Amino acid sequence: MPPSVRGAVGTLASGAYPTIVRRGGRATQWTKRPDLPAANAEPAIDAAVPVLVTWQHPATLSPNPFPTPFSTLNPEIGMTLALDETDRAVGGPDLPQMRKVRTSIPGPRSRALLERQRAALPAGVGSVLPVFVEAAGGGVVVDADDNSFIDFGSGIAVTTVGNAAPRVVQRAVGQLQRFTHTCFLVNPYESYIAVCEQLNRLAPIAGPARTVLFNTGSEAVENAIKVARTVTGRPAIVGLDHAYHGRTLLTMSLTAKNRPYKHGFGPFAPEVYRAPMAYPYRWPAGPENCAREAADLLTDLLDRQIGAENVAAVLVEPIQGEGGCVVPAPGFLPAVARACTERGILLIADEVQAGIARTGDWFACEHEGLRPDLVTMAKGLGGGLPIAALTGRTELMDAVPPGGLGGTFSGNPVACEAALGVFEEIERHDLRARAIEVGRVMRAALLDLQRRHDVVGDVRGRGAMMAIELVKGGGDPSPDAELTGRIARQCHQQGLLVLTAGSWGNVLRFLPPLSIPNALLDEGLQVLGEALAADA
Numbered sequence: 019m020p021p022s023v024r025g026a027v028g029t030l031a032s033g034a035y036p037t038i039v040r041r042g043g044r045a046t047q048w049t050k051r052p053d054l055p056a057a058n059a060e061p062a063i064d065a066a067v068p069v070l071v072t073w074q075h076p077a078t079l080s081p082n083p084f085p086t087p088f089s090t091l092n093p094e095i096g097m098t099l100a101l102d103e104t105d106r107a108v109g110g111p112d113l114p115q116m117r118k119v120r121t122s123i124p125g126p127r128s129r130a131l132l133e134r135q136r137a138a139l140p141a142g143v144g145s146v147l148p149v150f151v152e153a154a155g156g157g158v159v160v161d162a163d164d165n166s167f168i169d170f171g172s173g174i175a176v177t178t179v180g181n182a183a184p185r186v187v188q189r190a191v192g193q194l195q196r197f198t199h200t201c202f203l204v205n206p207y208e209s210y211i212a213v214c215e216q217l218n219r220l221a222p223i224a225g226p227a228r229t230v231l232f233n234t235g236s237e238a239v240e241n242a243i244k245v246a247r248t249v250t251g252r253p254a255i256v257g258l259d260h261a262y263h264g265r266t267l268l269t270m271s272l273t274a275k276n277r278p279y280k281h282g283f284g285p286f287a288p289e290v291y292r293a294p295m296a297y298p299y300r301w302p303a304g305p306e307n308c309a310r311e312a313a314d315l316l317t318d319l320l321d322r323q324i325g326a327e328n329v330a331a332v333l334v335e336p337i338q339g340e341g342g343c344v345v346p347a348p349g350f351l352p353a354v355a356r357a358c359t360e361r362g363i364l365l366i367a368d369e370v371q372a373g374i375a376r377t378g379d380w381f382a383c384e385h386e387g388l389r390p391d392l393v394t395m396a397k398g399l400g401g402g403l404p405i406a407a408l409t410g411r412t413e414l415m416d417a418v419p420p421g422g423l424g425g426t427f428s429g430n431p432v433a434c435e436a437a438l439g440v441f442e443e444i445e446r447h448d449l450r451a452r453a454i455e456v457g458r459v460m461r462a463a464l465l466d467l468q469r470r471h472d473v474v475g476d477v478r479g480r481g482a483m484m485a486i487e488l489v490k491g492g493g494d495p496s497p498d499a500e501l502t503g504r505i506a507r508q509c510h511q512q513g514l515l516v517l518t519a520g521s522w523g524n525v526l527r528f529l530p531p532l533s534i535p536n537a538l539l540d541e542g543l544q545v546l547g548e549a550l551a552a553d554a
Contacts, residue, residue: 019231019317019547021107023035023081023172025096025242027182027326028255029062030436032321039044040359051070053523060524062442067225069095079382079391085113093300103485104145106135108152108153108154109113109152109160109181109182110155110156110180110181110182110183110184110187111153111154111155111156111180111182111183111184111533112155112516113153113154113156113158113160114158115154115157115158115185115535115537115538116158116166116328116538117166117167117168117512117513117514117541117545118164118165118166118513119165119511119512119513120163120164121163121164121165122147122164123147123149123511123513124147124149124150124161124163125149125161125162125163125509126163127150127161127162127163127164128148128149128150128161128162131150131162131545132148132150135148143451144343144518144520144530144548145346145421145516146171146515147167147510149162149163149165149167150162153488154169154181154182155181155182155533156180156531156533156534156535156538157169157183157186157380157530157531157538157542158535159181161268163190163553165513165529167510167511167513167514167515168513168514168515168534168538168541168542168545169181169430169515169530169531169534170515170517170528170529170542171515171516171517171529171530172398172530173402173530174339174371174397174517174529175371175376175397175398175483175499175529176397176400176401176402177340177398177401177402177531178374178376178397178398178401178440178449178482178530178531178532179375179398179401179443179444179530179531179533180401180443180447180532180533181531181533183401183439183440183443183483183533184439184444185439185440185443185446186401186402186436186439186440186443187439187524188401188439189360189435189436189438189439190420190432190433190435190436190439192430192435193209193431193435194432196431197431198430198432199252199427199430199431200430200431201426202424203421203424203425203426204233205507207431207434209431209434209435209438210231210431210434211428212434212438213229213231213243213405213407213429213434213437213438214228214229214231214238214407216232216437216441216457217229217395217409217436218409219540220381221380221381221393221395221409222380222381222383222384222388222389223389223390223391223393223409223411224389224411225411225412225413226412226417227409227410227411227491228409228411228412228415228416229407229408229409229410229415230407230411230424230427230428230429230431231286231405231406231410231428231434232396232406232407232408232426232428233372233404233405233406233407233408233425233428233430233433234264234395234396234404234406235263235264235368235371235397236263236264236265236269237266237392237425237428238265238394238395238396238406238407238408239263239268239269239272239333239368239370240264240266240268240269240392241408242331242333242366242392242394242408242410243255243268243330243366243422244329244418244422244423245368245392245408245410245414245415245417245418245423246356246364246391246392246414247328248418248422249328249330249414249417250330250331250362250363250364252327252328252329252330253288253289253299253328253330254289254291254324254328254431255272255289255290255291255329255330255332255333256291256292256293256316256319256320256324256329256332256337256515257272257274257290257291257292257293257332257333257335257528258274258292258293258294258295258334258338259273259274259293259294259295259297259521260275260294260295260297260341260344260520260521261273261274261292261295261333261335261338261339261341261344261368262279262335262338262340262341263333263335263368263370265279267286267287268290269282271282271286271287271290272290272333272339273340274292275340275341284386289456289514291319291323291324292311293315293316293319293332294312294315295312295338295341295344295346295443296308296312296313296317296350296436297344297346297347298308298345298347298478299475299478299487300497301347304428308347308350309346309347309349309350310349310353312346312347312350313349313350313353313354313357316332316353316354317357319333320357320361320363321361326361326362326363327396329361329363330363330364330390331358331363331365331366331391332354332357332358332363332364332365332366333366333368333504334351334354334367334368335367335368335369335371335372336351336367336369336372336381336382336383336385336388337371337377337382337479337483337484339370339371339372339374339479339519339527340519341369341480341519341520341521342485342487342519342520342521342524342527343478343483343484343519343523343525343527345478345479345480346384347469349386351383351388352386352387352388355388355389355390356390361464361483364370364391364392364414365388365390365391365392366390366391366392366393366394367381367383367384367388367392367394368393368394368395369393369397369404370395371397371483372480373393373397373398373399373439374395374397374398374399375398375444375449375450375453376398376453376481376483376529377453377457377480377481377482378451378453378454378457378480378481379450380449380450381395382480382483385480391408391410391411391491392404392408392409392410392414393408393409394407394408395407395409398440400436400440401436401437401439401441401443402436403430403433403436403437404430404433405429405430405433405434405436405437426480430488437513437521452482452532453481453482455483456481456482456530456532456534456539457479457480457481457482457483457484458484459536459539459540459543460479460484460528461477461479461484462545463540463543464477464484464486464495464543465545465547466547467486467546467547467550468486470547470550470551471491471550471551472491472492472493473488473489473490473491473498473501473550474486474487474488474489474550475487475488475489475491475495479527479528482528482529482530482532483527483528484527484528485522485525485526485527486525487524487525488501488502488505488524488525488526489524496524497520497523497524498524499522499523499524501524501553502518502520502523502524502525503518503523504553505546505549505550505553506518506525507525508552508553509545509546509549512545512548512549513545514542514545514546514549516528516546517529526546530542
């Protein structure tokens, strides 16, 4: 059967006739099976009888004349996938939880869409894996060619509670039907307040807290700096090496990696300084000296090079995401907090990637008992919808005069409802405990890979935020970005979505949704192991 042939399977309402509205093809026959109508017939169909229609050319069921959703069937392989009237798969947790590679990667439909992308979008917008998504949910992402990938990326730690999670969808849809926008600065609404109340309660802030909502993590970080400068009257901000904080001018200035984030975009924002990160695997004097020496270098920077009286805040990621899933050496973050307190400097925790249950606590800084003055968050907060937040001590947040914080779309009502759905999903399914279990399974498997492959230099992370750092091996710890790229591409070809990271591009990081079934988690780790073995 030619590749252009596509099919449709559905259930017609009782008494309905199979009259099909289509473009680009015509129905040629009814497949003759005992449980289906006779070939070349158009009888009334009972509600429970599935009907198969084959096509000579790709067809679009638009509009769909049938009262129930259809699914596509590729006659060559017999794979079935739910869809609606626009030939789209239906996602969410009920999506079949299976890895399935039925075409080359990317497949023909994705390649055609990629050509359209190249004609319409600038070259600066790229994709890790250019397969165009039709549906996602549970632990899989399904593309336009009906390939189903195990998801170890979660849209870069966004769909922590799962793609199209039920309470997220239900709340967002309900809000869409009521109103889509007013601008909270013009006409407020309750859901914005409800999200802020939840974050005031959950954030690891000492004492009463206040929260303001934004759209992106970059906005949240920028506004944290606005608050810090307002409160202290000081200009300087200190970040850490290997950090990533965003793509706006100020957050890009605070980001450590040049390509692809900064190259050619300068000059950058002034009064931005950088201290060494307590990176155990790469610390010259060894991991046992890492926390103390890194803290000493930070205090020297504050006191001697900048002048502590000029520093408004120190900005830290409790776990660095884009920097390579770097977990600071134990004791480093508390030492940073002490140094800030002693000098009247505010501590900002950037929890944009690690926050909202991904590491097993609501916030990653809780693992070391850290109590920052200000906390930023985004990504997992909206379950896939754009929303970010800044939570801080009340006296700090209230220092900014009325009108100084906010934005036209900040805290959009649909995104606020989605965030409330995220909180419900986490509590209802105990996803913090699930993150710990996912981390336990992943760590054990990754440590086993490290024992078997000397190119796995380091295994690190917390909860469902894990990574391996790949090196030359044979006693040489030099970063191996080429190997990392090959392993990532092999995983992609075998139906496993993984992400690369790190200052040298030699880290594979794993950020699965907490809704991933155990069987898929194990299978994904097996695919990773096979890719490493094949390249050895």
